[in-house]
Amino acid sequence: MLQDQKVVIIGGSSGIGLETAKQAIALGAEVIIASRSKDKLQSAQEHLGPRAKAFQLDTTDESQVQSFFEKVGRFDHLVVSAAETSGGSFLQTDTAQARHLFENKFWGQYYAAKYGAAQISPNGSITLFSGVVAYKAMIGSSALGAVNAAVSNLGQTLALELAPIRVNIVSPGIIDTPSRSKMPEDARSSFYTTIAGKLPVKRVGTAEDVAQSVLYLIQNGFVTGTVLHVEGGHLLT
Ligand SMILES: NC(=O)c1ccc[n+]([C@@H]2O[C@H](COP(=O)([O-])OP(=O)(O)OC[C@H]3O[C@@H](n4cnc5c(N)ncnc54)[C@H](OP(=O)(O)O)[C@@H]3O)[C@@H](O)[C@H]2O)c1
Numbered sequence: 001m002l003q004d005q006k007v008v009i010i011g012g013s014s015g016i017g018l019e020t021a022k023q024a025i026a027l028g029a030e031v032i033i034a035s036r037s038k039d040k041l042q043s044a045q046e047h048l049g050p051r052a053k054a055f056q057l058d059t060t061d062e063s064q065v066q067s068f069f070e071k072v073g074r075f076d077h078l079v080v081s082a083a084e085t086s087g088g089s090f091l092q093t094d095t096a097q098a099r100h101l102f103e104n105k106f107w108g109q110y111y112a113a114k115y116g117a118a119q120i121s122p123n124g125s126i127t128l129f130s131g132v133v134a135y136k137a138m139i140g141s142s143a144l145g146a147v148n149a150a151v152s153n154l155g156q157t158l159a160l161e162l163a164p165i166r167v168n169i170v171s172p173g174i175i176d177t178p179s180r181s182k183m184p185e186d187a188r189s190s191f192y193t194t195i196a197g198k199l200p201v202k203r204v205g206t207a208e209d210v211a212q213s214v215l216y217l218i219q220n221g222f223v224t225g226t227v228l229h230v231e232g233g234h235l236l237t
Contacts, residue, residue, distance in 0.1 A: 001025055001027050001028050002027040002028050002029035002077075002218070002219070003029075004028070005028070005029045005030070005076040005077065006029065006030045006031075006032070006074075006075035006076050007024045007029045007030070007031050007032070007075070007077045007078075007079065007218070008025075008031075008032045008034070008075050008077070008078050008079070008116065009021050009023075009031060009032070009033050009034070009079045009081065010033075010034045010057065010059060010078075010079070010080045010081070010082045011033065011034075011035055011079075011080060011081035011082030011083065011110050011129075011197075011235065012031065012032075012035065012044065012052075012081070012109075013033055013035040013037065013040035013041045013043075013044040013054070014035070014040055014044070014077075014177070014178050014179075015035075015081070015175070015177030015178055015179055015207050016049070016074025016081050016129075016175065016177060016207045016211055016214070017033065017035075017079065017081035017082070018033070018044050018207070019207035019208055019209065019210070020081065020210075020211040020214045020215065021033050021044070021048055021052060022047075022048060023208075023211045023212065023214075023215050024086035024215065024218070025048060025049070025051045027053065027215065027219075028210045029051070029077075029088060030051055030052075030053075030120055031048065031051060031052045031053070032052070032053050032054075032055060032072060032075070033048070033052055033053070033054050033128035034054070034055040034056070034057040034081060034082075034114075035056075035057065036056065036057065037057045038056060038104035038122055040052040041055075041056060042054070043149070044062070045219055047059060047092075047227055051088055055068060055071070055072075058136065059080075059082050059104070059107075059108030059111060059112055060103050060104055060107065060108055060111070062107075062111050064106075064198050065111040065112055065114075065115050065150075066111075066115045066172060067140060068115075069115045069118070069119050070118050072119060073119060073123070074119050074120075074121065075119055075120060075124070075191065076120065076121050076123070076124040076125075077120070077124050077125045077126075077127070077151055077218045078107070078112065078113070078116045078120060078124070078125070078126045078127070079127045079218070080109045080112045080113070080124075080127070080128055080129060081129050081214075082104075082105075082108055082109075082112075083104060083108070083129060083179075084100075084101075084103040084105070084109070085131075085144055086100075086101065086144070087140040087141050088157075089139075090142045091181065093142075093143070093185050095150075097143070098142075098143035101144055101147050102143070102147055105144075105147045106147045106150050106151060106154075106210055108132050109128050109129070109154070110154060112127055112193075113128065113154070113155075113158055113162075113167070114212055116131060117158075117162050117165060118236065120196070121219070122164050122165065123137065123164070123168075124165055125165060125166040125168065125170050125217065125218050125224075126155075126158065126165060126166070126167045126168075126184075127165070127167075127169070127170060127180075127214050127217050127218065128152075128154070128155040128160070128167070128168075128169045128170075129151065129169070129170055129171075129172070130148040130149070130151045130152040130155075130169050130170070130171040130194075130227060131144065131148040131171055131172055132148075132171060132172065132173045132174070132229070132231050132234050133145040133148055133164050133231070134146075134148030134149040134151075134152055134170070134171065135171065135235055136234060136235055136237075148171070150167065150225050152169045152171065155167050155168065155169040155225075155227070156169070156225045158225045159224045160225070162232045163224070164237045166217075166221070166223065166224035167221060167223070167224060167225065168217040168224060168226045168227070168228060169227045169228070169229060170210060170213055170227075170228050171227050171228065171229045171230070171231070172205060173199075173203065173204075173205055173219065173229070173230065173231025173234040174191075174192070174195045174204045174206065174231075174232075174234070175204065175205040175206065175208060175209070176192060176204050176207075180214065189213075192204045195234075197231040197237050198234075199231075199233050199234055199237065200232065200233035200236060200237075201232035201233055204232070205230065205231070205232055210230050213230045215219050216228075
């Protein structure tokens, strides 16, 4: 249970972060969600109810991240699911797009861990987000794979440096969330069908699948430095 625990979820206005907020609240936690878009935050807060507070934050801005944690004060668990991802052929993708992935997903999580750590209780935890393309090379994911691998390595090193705060990493497989809302519906649904056909579990993942894993990492005081793969057997294919 998470009674009297405060959980900060950066990226909590959508997808896996929003579902993690919902499940944490159901376990008794107070939740703070943060992301860039006022509209997404407002609708997430309406969905989550009075045990959730929302803050506007862009994790690519180091000084914003620092002042966010000063405002939040002491808390117990940090989850950083914030990310904007993209892919494309290595030779045809602008270097700027690859750099943007690092700015957003790597440096965003780095700043959050750096400035969040000072406010986290010694029994608390940090959960960072990697992803399957760090562990299974896929065409079109050169930069994203590198970002995810960097996040996993950062998290494991922080599990040593920030101890006794526990630091773990979730590595989702292909999960049906709003992260692919810009893809045309036909293309998205045929992508999901193809992936599902290849996986031992014969389906893509849901935000609920991954949120359950985050809640496990938050609550199990004997788990730190772990990369938890939640991918329906994708690495076996
Ligand atoms: N879905 C998948 O198939 C999949 C696969 C592998 C790994 N993952 C990883 O799982 C994590 C969660 O993904 P998801 O599918 O839940 O994505 P999502 O539904 O798109 O949610 C991403 C969240 O991050 C926020 N965000 C993005 N950039 C931000 C920034 N610079 N500062 C603050 N907030 C920011 C977004 O809100 P705003 O737009 O309001 O900022 C949104 O709340 C990510 O790390 C993703 O890479 C997902």
